[in-house]
Each structure stands twice: as C-alpha cells, then as structure tokens.
Amino acid sequence: MAGNDIEKLIKLVSKLPSLGTRSARRIVLHLLKKKESVMLPLIEALNEVSANIRTCEICGNFDTSSPCSVCSSAQRDDTILCVVQDVADLWAMERVSLFKGKYHVLGGVLSALEGVVPEDLNIEPLAKRISSGGIKELILALPATIDGQITSHYLSSRFKDSGVKITTLAQGIPMGAELDYMDEGTLQLALNSRKVL
Amino acid sequence: MAGNDIEKLIKLVSKLPSLGTRSARRIVLHLLKKKESVMLPLIEALNEVSANIRTCEICGNFDTSSPCSVCSSAQRDDTILCVVQDVADLWAMERVSLFKGKYHVLGGVLSALEGVVPEDLNIEPLAKRISSGGIKELILALPATIDGQITSHYLSSRFKDSGVKITTLAQGIPMGAELDYMDEGTLQLALNSRKVL
Numbered sequence: 001m002a003g004n005d006i007e008k009l010i011k012l013v014s015k016l017p018s019l020g021t022r023s024a025r026r027i028v029l030h031l032l033k034k035k036e037s038v039m040l041p042l043i044e045a046l047n048e049v050s051a052n053i054r055t056c057e058i059c060g061n062f063d064t065s066s067p068c069s070v071c072s073s074a075q076r077d078d079t080i081l082c083v084v085q086d087v088a089d090l091w092a093m094e095r096v097s098l099f100k101g102k103y104h105v106l107g108g109v110l111s112a113l114e115g116v117v118p119e120d121l122n123i124e125p126l127a128k129r130i131s132s133g134g135i136k137e138l139i140l141a142l143p144a145t146i147d148g149q150i151t152s153h154y155l156s157s158r159f160k161d162s163g164v165k166i167t168t169l170a171q172g173i174p175m176g177a178e179l180d181y182m183d184e185g186t187l188q189l190a191l192n193s194r195k196v197l
Numbered sequence: 198m199a200g201n202d203i204e205k206l207i208k209l210v211s212k213l214p215s216l217g218t219r220s221a222r223r224i225v226l227h228l229l230k231k232k233e234s235v236m237l238p239l240i241e242a243l244n245e246v247s248a249n250i251r252t253c254e255i256c257g258n259f260d261t262s263s264p265c266s267v268c269s270s271a272q273r274d275d276t277i278l279c280v281v282q283d284v285a286d287l288w289a290m291e292r293v294s295l296f297k298g299k300y301h302v303l304g305g306v307l308s309a310l311e312g313v314v315p316e317d318l319n320i321e322p323l324a325k326r327i328s329s330g331g332i333k334e335l336i337l338a339l340p341a342t343i344d345g346q347i348t349s350h351y352l353s354s355r356f357k358d359s360g361v362k363i364t365t366l367a368q369g370i371p372m373g374a375e376l377d378y379m380d381e382g383t384l385q386l387a388l389n390s391r392k393v394l
Contacts, residue, residue, distance in 0.1 A: 004261070005242070005245045005246045005249055005250075005261055006246055006250070006259065006260075006261070008242050008245075009239075009242040009243065009245075009246050012235075012238060012239050012242050013239070015235075016224045016227060016228075016235075017220070017223045017224055017227050018216075018220040018223055018224065019215075019216075019220075019224070023214070023215040023216075025285070025288065026214045026215055026285070027213045027214055027215065027216070028246075029259075029283075029284060029285050029288075030213060030214050031213075031243075031246075032246070032250055032259045032284070033284075035247060035250070038209075038212075038213075039243065039247055040247065041209060042206075042209050042210070042243070043240065043243050043244060043247060045202070045205050045206040045209050046206065046228075046236065046239070046240050046243070047240060048202045048205075048206075049202045049203055049206050049225075049228075049229070049236075050232060050236055050237065050240060052202055053202075053203070053229055053232070062203065062226075062229045063203075064201070064202050064203070086226075087226060087229070087230075088222065088223070088226050091222065091226075
C-alpha cells in the first residue's frame with residue numbers, strides 16, 4: 001500500500017505504549033499531511049531530548065542535567081526523601097506540587113513472580129544516601145499492590161535501624177469515589193484505618 | 198517537574214491524533230527509558246520519511262516516489278478509478294487487496310457546514326484524468342455520510358456525460374453485525390436495497 005519507509009514508521013509507532021496499528025496509521029498520516037507544522041517540530045524536539053537527556057546520578061529522574069532540577073534545587077528540603085517506583089510516579093507527585101522534599105527512583109519493585117530481587121533495584125544508592133546522613137524521613141510512595149507493599153516492608157526493615165523515620169502514603173477511599181464501586185480490599189483497608197472526625 | 202525539552206516533547210506528542218497528555222507522557226517516558234532501542238530508530242524512521250515522502254502527482258497518495266507505486270504499477274487496471282476521500286481510505290482499500298484498479302484522492306468531501314466547495318477538492322485533476330480518456334469506470338468510494346453522499350451526487354452529475362460508468366460501493370448491514378445494534382437509517386437502506394437470494 002504505502003511506501004516501505006512509511007510502513008516501517010507505522011510499525012515503530014504502533015509499538016509505543018497505548019498505541020496500536022490503527023492509531024499508529026492515523027498518527028503517521030497526520031504527520032505526513034502536516035509535515036511542516038507537526039512532523040518537523042516533532043523530529044526537532046525528539047532530537048533535542050535524545051541529545052540532552054540525562055538520568056540523574058542522585059535520584060534517577062530524567063532531566064537535561066544531572067543532578068536533575070529537583071536534586072539541585074536549593075528551595076527543596078534535603079531531609080525528606082520520597083521513594084517512588086518509577087520516573088512516571090515522580091512526575092505524578094510533582095504535578096501535585098505539594099511535596100517539597102527530594103526523590104529516589106527505585107526503578108521497579110521486588111517481585112517473586114518476575115524474579116526481581118533487591119540487587120535489581122536502585123536500593124544500594126538509597127542506602128548510601130541514607131548513611132551519608134542528613135535525611136530525617138523516608139516516604140515510601142510505592143504502588144498499593146502486593147509487590148509494592150512487599151517492597152515497602154523490605155525497605156522499612158532494611159532501614160529501621162538507620163534512625164530515619166519511615167512513612168508511607170495513606171491508603172483508603174480515593175476522592176470522589178462511590179463506595180459501591182470500591183473493591184473489598186480497599187473498603188476493608190479504609191475501615192481498618194478509620195479516623196476520628 | 199521534568200526538563201523543558203521533555204515538557205515540550207510531551208506537548209507535541211499529546212497533540213497527535215488519538216493521544217492526550219496522559220498517553221503522551223507514557224510514550225515519552227518509554228522513549229526516554231529505551232533510547233537506543235526505541236527512540237533512536239523512531240527518529241531515524243521519521244527522518245527518512247520526512248526526507249523521502251512525496252504526494253503522488255497523479256492520484257494524491259503519499260509515497261516515496263511520484264507517481265506512487267500504485268499509479269506506476271503495470272499490473273493494475275488503468276481503466277477503473279476508485280475515488281476516495283482521503284489517503285487513509287486508499288490505504289484501507291489496499292489492505293483488502295481486492296481492488297486492482299487505480300485511485301484518485303479527493304482530499305475531502307463537499308460540506309455546506311464547513312464551507313468546502315468543489316474548488317477546494319482535487320476534482321479538476323480528476324476531470325482531466327477522465328477527459329484524457331482510457332477510463333471506463335469511476336467507483337465512488339466516499340464516506341456513507343450526508344456530505345459523502347452529496348459529493349457522490351455532485352461527481353456523478355458532473356461526469357454523467359463523459360461516457361464513464363459511475364458506480365458506488367454497496368451499502369447495507371456490515372459483516373458480523375447484529376440487526377439489533379444497527380441504526381434505523383442502515384436498516385431502512387438495507388431493506389430498500391434488498392436482493393433476491
């Protein structure tokens with residue numbers, strides 16, 4: 001149907017997350033139709049990011065500098081460290097712009113099923129950050145899954161003698177949710193952790 | 198949160214069809230994580246397509262050559278022309294690989310609402326292709342919308358004296374469809390165009 005180059009591009013685009021062949025075709029056609037206004041700026045932005053992107057040597061965030069803008073910010077609290085699974089979670093926390101401490105990206109969670117052991121994660125650099133002193137609180141903001149919870153427990157037992165206060169995000173009913181639509185686990189959790197008004 | 202370059206890339210990606218901010222963020226993170234295996238090949242493919250892509254001077258298809266591979270194919274029937282709204286429709290027809298004639302991309306359909314008049318469409322080149330002779334049948338494969346039908350009627354009345362047989366795609370119940378889920382218009386159409394078994 002279309003040229004080989006176009007087919008190849010469609011195939012590459014279709015393998016990106018949340019896309020399939022049909023949406024990839026639509027996207028590529030859109031790029032072809034708007035070469036000057038969409039395709040060329042996109043290529044330029046991709047080139048810039050690909051040339052400038054660094055993984056922060058301290059926290060694991062992606063940025064155009066290393067240390068990243070969060071780690072090198074003087075406005076942020078060096079004594080609180082928020083431990084997240086992934087850069088996506090770091091960005092999600094930053095979108096709320098409530099947290100003013102710093103981060104540590106684990107790069108995954110422990111998983112018996114997928115064979116992820118502590119050595120596969122970014123835990124040694126975390127231990128070094130903690131032992132080098134200055135950190136007072138470790139917020140474990142890991143996913144509310146079994147693996148996430150196991151990882152939280154592993155980290156909390158590993159660092160329990162470090163003198164650092166270890167906390168996790170509160171769990172319960174999310175804002176705007178109808179009880180009717182909540183799963184039993186969440187309801188049980190919310191009931192067990194109920195608070196006095 | 199992330200660097201300015203990354204933010205800019207996310208914004209550009211989020212404006213592509215079928216994407217939003219959330220999926221754009223996921224895609225960009227995926228690109229950042231797999232720079233060597235995903236991002237660089239994607240940039241290369243985009244560069245190749247952007248450098249080599251041509252709009253076919255005969256039919257309006259996108260290809261790396263002009264005339265495109267369909268127009269320059271000796272295996273295809275020069276006497277049948279399939280008129281489509283968009284390159285996407287040409288690609289859809291080619292995926293079925295049943296049609297062995299050639300194409301003409303209109304680049305849209307007439308629309309009173311959006312102010313699309315015949316001069317905005319690729320109709321003059323079509324008239325030239327027809328008057329230069331050799332074409333026996335014009336298959337109008339335009340969308341089954343009001344505007345598509347109006348465009349079909351316009352084309353059929355415009356070329357009715359050219360000696361070319363003018364046909365359109367059959368309309369009715371699509372394959373695998375349940376009658377229960379069909380809209381009234383389609384049912385009425387299918388009933389009116391019923392065939393003897």
